[in-house]
Amino acid sequence: MSKRDLMDEAAIAANFERLTQHSPMSSSHRPSYTKSLYEAIARDVCLDTHAHLPYLKEVAKGNVLEIGVHCGISTTALLAGVEENGGHVWSIDVHPACRYTHYGHPQWTFYCTWAGEVPQPGLPLDVLFIDGDHSYAAVLNDLQFWGPQVKAGGLILCHDADSASFPGVRTAIEDFCVWHNKPHDLHRGSNGLEVIYW
């Protein structure tokens, strides 16, 4: 493991500890744990996905695939959603420490790997949430690889679709939607969440 990986792992652990200071993590899932964690993060307006957390929770049902866990903010909203609505979340991240964000949750499967190297999650997907590598090529690759696995009427959600720091995200979404002729709209705030109606 490189020094960079170790630093990232420490940052993920520190973030997670901050988020869970009122709800200590256990090695197995506790009833209502995700709900109280979701309520705690939804109050934290500094999180870069803050504006989108209620929507993520609302639409998460059935087979949900998440690319990019980091310290588990979006994962918490998606899991709170499937706890209420039914379903399962499959999450992908290259950092091994991400597995501890919701370790033991019965409705969660974590794959420590690159986005294109995943064993089969539950297919077809109802919801695909993309928040991994923010380069044009990587976002387009995630969209092209996983988008066609979403069932008709499902949703593809891309975070950072309205961020000057990641112009490639927006361009990749626009190219993908033109090629596949799919309607989409932008939820503003918190760097933007693009919703593609598949």
Ligand SMILES: C[S@@+](CC[C@H](N)C(=O)[O-])C[C@H]1O[C@@H](n2cnc3c(N)ncnc32)[C@H](O)[C@@H]1O
């Ligand atoms: C912006 S963070 C995700 C934030 C997370 N969605 C949240 O709300 O807390 C991006 C994450 O994507 C992961 N990542 C980047 N490129 C990836 C790839 N090609 N495959 C899997 N994970 C990747 C990084 O390790 C990082 O943890």
